Amino acid sequence: MSQLSDFQNEIYLGGLADVRPDLPTDLTRLAALAERRLSAASYGYLAGAAGSEATARANRDAFDRWRIVPRMLRDVAERDLSVTVLGTPMPAPVVLAPIGVQSILHPDAELATARAAASTGLTSILSTAASSTMEDVAEAGGSGPRWYQLYWPKDRDLAASFLGRAEAAGYTALVVTLDTFTLAWRPRDLDQAYLPFLRGIGVANYFSDPVFQRAVGGPVTEENRQAALLHWIGQFGNPSLTWDDLAFLREHWDGPIALKGIQHPDDARRALDAGMDGVIVSNHGGRQVDGAIASLDALPLVADAVGGRMSVLFDSGIRTGADVVKALALGAEAVLLGRPYAYGLALGGEAGVRHVLRCIQAELELTLALSGHRTISELTLDALVRA
Numbered sequence: 001m002s003q004l005s006d007f008q009n010e011i012y013l014g015g016l017a018d019v020r021p022d023l024p025t026d027l028t029r030l031a032a033l034a035e036r037r038l039s040a041a042s043y044g045y046l047a048g049a050a051g052s053e054a055t056a057r058a059n060r061d062a063f064d065r066w067r068i069v070p071r072m073l074r075d076v077a078e079r080d081l082s083v084t085v086l087g088t089p090m091p092a093p094v095v096l097a098p099i100g101v102q103s104i105l106h107p108d109a110e111l112a113t114a115r116a117a118a119s120t121g122l123t124s125i126l127s128t129a130a131s132s133t134m135e136d137v138a139e140a141g142g143s144g145p146r147w148y149q150l151y152w153p154k155d156r157d158l159a160a161s162f163l164g165r166a167e168a169a170g171y172t173a174l175v176v177t178l179d180t181f182t183l184a185w186r187p188r189d190l191d192q193a194y195l196p197f198l199r200g201i202g203v204a205n206y207f208s209d210p211v212f213q214r215a216v217g218g219p220v221t222e223e224n225r226q227a228a229l230l231h232w233i234g235q236f237g238n239p240s241l242t243w244d245d246l247a248f249l250r251e252h253w254d255g256p257i258a259l260k261g262i263q264h265p266d267d268a269r270r271a272l273d274a275g276m277d278g279v280i281v282s283n284h285g286g287r288q289v290d291g292a293i294a295s296l297d298a299l300p301l302v303a304d305a306v307g308g309r310m311s312v313l314f315d316s317g318i319r320t321g322a323d324v325v326k327a328l329a330l331g332a333e334a335v336l337l338g339r340p341y342a343y344g345l346a347l348g349g350e351a352g353v354r355h356v357l358r359c360i361q362a363e364l365e366l367t368l369a370l371s372g373h374r375t376i377s378e379l380t381l382d383a384l385v386r387a
């Protein structure tokens, strides 16, 4: 556990880490603590991955195959971690990944996450499958920067309604997740017979939507709840989508759009051709295709194919400041942090999420400076060697 007093915090970290004394500063230790706090089913849902979880492990192992080569005497007294990605200025290139159904982790759920993100100035991406409506989460986040993640439903009117609501609620960029039109074979959840949605968690944005309500014959009440859940199951994912459908997004969303779940350089090129503004190199934290390539291994190829012409973001496996440095050096403009902040939420609500964000930001700044860099744009492949 962190024993840092305020004074030590100032000395060690320039006051960057608003760390909680009851949580570890090594974020790789959060999972084990969260396991003790959560029910077996909730923990399994959060920590678990697809199949044998080989891809989840590969995501982590890939970081070990790259090593940072520190450079000396480069005047790193003034550091600036800020970047602007998809039109959003950020104090550091770390974004909160969309994580749905957060009420299985903490009663304050996405509202706590939005407040914690806003207090750090970091951008938070809200899932379509959030436990609260996008309007309530926007209100909790106040002036904090926010992006909206679309799970693209079959009903186009419902999709358009989601996009209109998100724009009205101040979400400035759209993230469209392509890799999860259905949940993968996830043995931990199958063995526990656990799916949050069947308990009515993660459906708030659907049940509150006028288009959804029209389809189920009116507002969702106890009487039509079962029918509404069945309708949700039919609507949630759309496996028939193709590249041609992206034009629909452009028609209904004025701001920047990034496609999440890209692993192949040709798919990144197609995203560029379709007029998208960015891609998120992600394998959903290993939760979808077991046996798939580690996301970090996909990153340099995608960045080579489209970097400079569109934004390239990265997720799946980020746990430390060094991981962030490696992903940025391999071509990402920013990274998304997934499970670590969700563990923080489970362990300490809003303060737990803030702890995680402060720790990774502080560790990133120290690692950047100690390896001889002042700014994010100075990080290139030159900073790394293959282990």
Ligand SMILES: Cc1cc2nc3c(=O)[nH]c(=O)nc-3n(C[C@H](O)[C@H](O)[C@H](O)COP(=O)(O)O)c2cc1C
Pocket: 045, 046, 047, 059, 097, 098, 099, 100, 101, 127, 128, 129, 149, 177, 260, 282, 283, 284, 285, 286, 315, 316, 317, 318, 336, 337, 338, 339, 340
């Ligand atoms: C419990 C859980 C729920 C998630 N829900 C969503 C979601 O609603 N939408 C989405 O695009 N990605 C979702 N993801 C994937 C994350 O956005 C992100 O891609 C992944 O967690 C990154 O890997 P990491 O956890 O290793 O950092 C979820 C991940 C987890 C662990």
Ligand SMILES: CC(C)CC(=O)C(=O)O
Pocket: 099, 100, 101, 127, 129, 180, 202, 284, 287
């Ligand atoms: C459908 C989402 C709420 C969940 C998800 O994306 C996930 O569990 O990986």
